[in-house]
Amino acid sequence: MEFSEQFPIVVQALNVGFLQTLKLFFVTLLGAIPLGLIISFGSMSRFKPLSFITKIIVWIIRGTPLMIQLLIVYFMPGLMGNNIWGGGESGRFLAASVAFIFNYACYFSEIYRGGIQGVPAGQEEAGLVLGMTKTQIFFKVKLLQMIKRIVPPMSNEIITLVKDTSLSRIIALQEVIWAGQSFMKGNMGIAGVIWPLFFTAVYYLIFNGILTVLLGRLEKKLEYFR
Amino acid sequence: MAILEVQHVSKSFGNTEVLKDISFSLEKGKVLSLIGSSGSGKTTLLRCLNFLERPDGGVIRVNGEMLFDAADPATMQEGEIRRKRLHFGLVFQSFNLFPQYTALQNVMLAKELLAKEKPDYKSKKKEIHAQIEAEAKNFLDQMGLSDRMDNYPHQLSGGQCQRVAIARALALKPDILCFDEPTSALDPELTGEVLKVIKGLADQETTMIIVTHEMAFARDVSSQVIFMDGGCIMEQGTPEEVFEHPKEERTKQFLSRFTNQ
Ligand SMILES: Nc1ncnc2c1ncn2[C@@H]1O[C@H](COP(=O)(O)OP(=O)(O)OP(=O)(O)O)[C@@H](O)[C@H]1O
Numbered sequence: 001m002e003f004s005e006q007f008p009i010v011v012q013a014l015n016v017g018f019l020q021t022l023k024l025f026f027v028t029l030l031g032a033i034p035l036g037l038i039i040s041f042g043s044m045s046r047f048k049p050l051s052f053i054t055k056i057i058v059w060i061i062r063g064t065p066l067m068i069q070l071l072i073v074y075f076m077p078g079l080m081g082n083n084i085w086g087g088g089e090s091g092r093f094l095a096a097s098v099a100f101i102f103n104y105a106c107y108f109s110e111i112y113r114g115g116i117q118g119v120p121a122g123q124e125e126a127g128l129v130l131g132m133t134k135t136q137i138f139f140k141v142k143l144l145q146m147i148k149r150i151v152p153p154m155s156n157e158i159i160t161l162v163k164d165t166s167l168s169r170i171i172a173l174q175e176v177i178w179a180g181q182s183f184m185k186g187n188m189g190i191a192g193v194i195w196p197l198f199f200t201a202v203y204y205l206i207f208n209g210i211l212t213v214l215l216g217r218l219e220k221k222l223e224y225f226r
Numbered sequence: 227m228a229i230l231e232v233q234h235v236s237k238s239f240g241n242t243e244v245l246k247d248i249s250f251s252l253e254k255g256k257v258l259s260l261i262g263s264s265g266s267g268k269t270t271l272l273r274c275l276n277f278l279e280r281p282d283g284g285v286i287r288v289n290g291e292m293l294f295d296a297a298d299p300a301t302m303q304e305g306e307i308r309r310k311r312l313h314f315g316l317v318f319q320s321f322n323l324f325p326q327y328t329a330l331q332n333v334m335l336a337k338e339l340l341a342k343e344k345p346d347y348k349s350k351k352k353e354i355h356a357q358i359e360a361e362a363k364n365f366l367d368q369m370g371l372s373d374r375m376d377n378y379p380h381q382l383s384g385g386q387c388q389r390v391a392i393a394r395a396l397a398l399k400p401d402i403l404c405f406d407e408p409t410s411a412l413d414p415e416l417t418g419e420v421l422k423v424i425k426g427l428a429d430q431e432t433t434m435i436i437v438t439h440e441m442a443f444a445r446d447v448s449s450q451v452i453f454m455d456g457g458c459i460m461e462q463g464t465p466e467e468v469f470e471h472p473k474e475e476r477t478k479q480f481l482s483r484f485t486n487q
């Protein structure tokens with residue numbers, strides 16, 4: 001088959017794969033952004049056992065490869081005699097989502113913690129002596145300062161997440177890398193070509209380009225104060 | 227009657243007693259200067275008055291109202307403390323302005339939040355807002371900041387920031403305005419402008435407690451001086467008494483450090 005004939009077929013397959021990549025990306029963000037906040041509150045808790053346990057969990061998750069976590073989350077239940085994920089793509093997606101959300105929530109929680117603790121104590125005290133409630137101080141004084149602090153490190157994590165989704169290939173989630181690789185073994189009458197796999201890089205590059213611009217704009221928006 | 231009465235206030239952090247049996251009173255419209263070496267407990271005393279720290283013992287009264295009584299837990303209810311705080315204002319050494327708000331917004335914020343809690347807020351939103359804004363502008367004017375109202379704190383000099391912080395504290399019309407070394411974080415050439423506005427407030431009979439290392443200023447502005455040492459009030463009296471005729475050896479030693487400079 002000519003390259004010009006292959007190209008549209010490959011692009012279509014890659015599009016389908018990339019859709020799965022995007023789905024995993026957004027589901028991870030949607031889950032990990034709030035879960036990270038809960039974990040960060042846990043690790044900052046004044047109740048020692050809670051903060052200790054949370055810190056241990058964060059240490060384990062951040063100290064081991066996401067790929068291993070994916071394998072454990074996907075295969076452990078089955079090995080223990082109860083494959084909660086079922087077979088099929090939707091089961092793999094669910095398992096991947098759980099592993100990704102948990103992993104990223106732990107990274108986010110550390111960023112949040114830095115952001116929250118980075119706001120000087122004087123801000124809260126100034127609010128208190130002006131008769132504000134703690135809730136008012138959080139929303140009207142501290143929140144925006146925290147967001148300003150966490151946007152740059154969060155941007156880094158988010159761009160890493162785009163690329164990390166490819167790790168879900170290890171449990172055969174049919175994302176864009178999986179789609180590209182399928183043309184090596186043979187798919188839709190095309191076999192033994194490696195360029196589709198290389199071509200997936202373009203997808204990542206374009207998507208990350210868009211994200212970089214958007215996150216950069218947000219960062220700029222917050223530059224009006226220091 | 228005294229506007230502020232502090233009796234037998236004590237405070238420890240762990241095993242260190244930072245305030246020991248502090249008693250004094252202050253008349254309305256008068257200025258009290260608190261002097262003393264580093265670590266003598268001046269900041270802690272101001273923080274106790276502003277309910278940022280809870281004393282272990284003693285009594286604090288404003289206008290005869292019992293604000294704090296260590297022996298009566300009912301005076302320490304969280305909801306009440308918020309209201310009681312408003313009797314005092316506090317200007318910090320490090321300004322603590324809110325960086326994401328302009329000078330004007332810094333001055334208005336707390337007042338607006340308080341107004342929102344009033345039952346008639348919804349119906350008179352516009353008027354209330356306009357009034358708060360007008361008042362805030364007035365205070366900033368008084369601080370000599372008419373042309374700086376729309377600047378963010380990072381666009382202002384230290385002296386201007388501190389004057390915004392003073393306007394912000396004044397906006398809530400506290401009975402007693404406290405200053406914790408208001409000029410210590412400033413370059414020497416900027417201290418003058420801040421001391422000048424504080425002097426202006428003193429001339430208008432604003433009741434103030436000022437912690438300061440500016441002895442000449444303390445002497446000039448205050449009607450009452452307290453020298454603290456090691457958590458105790460070593461000596462108190464008129465500026466004349468404390469600066470000219472100190473009775474205690476510690477006071478003499480402390481003051482000599484300033485005159486020999
Ligand atoms: N939160 C705290 N925990 C423990 N010790 C504290 C705390 N705050 C203050 N102290 C101690 O209390 C003592 C008095 O401190 P304070 O800040 O009131 O002194 P100060 O007179 O304001 O000194 P300075 O002139 O340096 O500002 C110091 O020994 C200080 O180390």
Ligand SMILES: [Mg+2]
Binds near residue numbers: 269406
């Ligand atoms: Mg101090």
